[in-house]
């Protein structure tokens with residue numbers, strides 16, 4: 001079960017009545033048990049029960065997948081892959097930047113501790129170990145390999161969520177982005193064009209337009225054309241959701 005599965009069960013009003021502020025961060029935090037179904041006043045009793053039922057017995061496959069990934073990456077060895085994924089290795093420990101923070105990965109786990117979705121994303125990135133240099137050619141999610149089938153989910157879960165957060169508090173949202181290491185990009189027609197790296201070889205180019213008399217705030221996210229060498233589109237969708245959660249907390 002993923003944050004997207006929870007999100008689909010929510011009223012999706014983005015009303016700001018819960019501690020998470022909007023629905024996608026709520027979905028991610030619900031899976032981490034940081035909020036409960038009663039924190040969303042827009043859910044009716046049946047919705048609450050359905051949401052609570054999703055939590056029971058949901059973590060087994062993730063733990064299994066985590067162990068598999070650990071075995072797979074440690075059977076290859078970090079020294080062979082560190083440089084090409086933008087990480088460093090010392091004394092058997094891999095240091096990698098995730099969501100603007102340094103993370104250490106060792107045989108015994110992560111430091112600092114991450115939630116299981118973040119661990120899975122970092123390990124999938126390490127395991128994929130892409131090697132093609134970034135091209136600087138930006139493409140939308142739907143144009144990526146296998147991207148079309150997930151593009152609507154990406155738009156709803158990521159681009160619309162980012163647009164709403166920007167619309168609600170433009171300065172605060174931009175500060176959050178800069179605080180996570182975002183840098184300005186030039187040559188785009190958006191009001192704000194910022195590049196942020198949730199993982200070292202996976203830049204997100206975030207284009208933002210403020211609301212006007214006719215339209216609400218808007219957001220488009222573009223990727224380097226090499227991105228699926230580093231992570232598949234399914235994981236990229238969840239990386240986008242993790243970025244939304246990071247910027248929303």
Ligand code: SF4
Nearest residue numbers: 014015016018023040
């Ligand atoms: S999850 Fe939060 S933002 Fe979404 S409908 Fe419920 S209270 Fe509103």
